Amino acid sequence: MVIREKHNACEECGFCTSSIPLLDGIPQEERREMLKSSPHLDMSEGDFLFYEGENVNTIWIIRKGTVKLTRSDIDGREQIVGIFSDSEAIWEGIFLKESVYPYSAVCMTDVSVCAVSMENFSRVLSDPRTARSIITLLSQKLHDANTRNILLATKSPAAKIAGLLVYHKERSRETHIALKLQDIAASLNLRPETVSRKLREFEKSGLITRAGKGKIDILDFEGLHGVYEAGRNEPSVGGEQNPKD
Structure with a gap:
């Protein structure tokens, strides 16, 4: 497991409640309530948000910084499968039962993130606006994969x-x-x-x-x-x- 030492509750995070596409469909007050119990983590360059093989149970919202998703090929060479930065969220596999990460997430710079648990996020999924937002983001993910x-x-x-x-x-x-x-x-x-x-x-x-x-x-x-x-x-x-x- 990844050890994350620097964290605090993300109670007054105006950035998270206004700038993240994943949260666009969630009413502002519900966003704030959801984020009150979500840790805000400050990571250093080279730190891992998670490792390949860990269970997927968190939505990682990048407030500032850059994170790469990486794994090693059969010869041990690094393969980068994605790069995420300000205002983006890492949440692939979050809706799949017993899903595990097929890659690790490494901070390319100093990074600030909010870690939203699936349990907290599930409470707001019944809102149709949230569903539309997620469908839009899934379409974008497919476009990015095709690119x-x-x-x-x-x-x-x-x-x-x-x-x-x-x-x-x-x-x-x-x-x-x-x-x-x-x-x-x-x-x-x-x-x-x-x-x-x-x-x-x-x-x-x-x-x-x-x-x-x-x-x-x-x-x-x-x-x-x-x-x-x-x-x-x-x-x-x-x-x-x-x-x-």
Whole structure:
């Protein structure tokens, strides 16, 4: 089990009651009552919210920071299956009986979260507005999964990286995209040196600039999107590419 030492009741959390899509369908007073008994946790970079194999019984609402969902392949290499940041919630499997996490959640930065138990959330599920909100979010999750599958099926490494940056920029409210080179590589099944080389090429072309360790600014969104679209259906040459090239 994960040991979480820093926590307090989330009684006056105006952020949680106003900015989280998962809670949009819940009347404000019911949200406040639900969150009064929900711990507010302050985690450090590298901490785990949960480990692969733990029972799913909590909705993790990210107030601030970035969390990656990760697991290891058969050779022990990290695979990133999702990245979540401000105002997003991790709740996959919460409605499935005896569900366990198929991945671990690791803080990529210092993170503040609210941990809402399934028991507390279940009390408000009977409201039709809540049901509509959940259906909308499930549709978004399906769209995100399809986007990830398209990126992984793309042959061109440059197009893969461009598509990932575009995807994160569209979802982010921040100026910078907070992605380290190793995280991009693990997300796309590419070698870190390949990612580094392509990012340098993007910088020379004026598409991006690196604002510091693990921070990327997009200077030409349309140009970067064009790289993705041009390479998305690019056929492989001379047989199947090595997926790590």
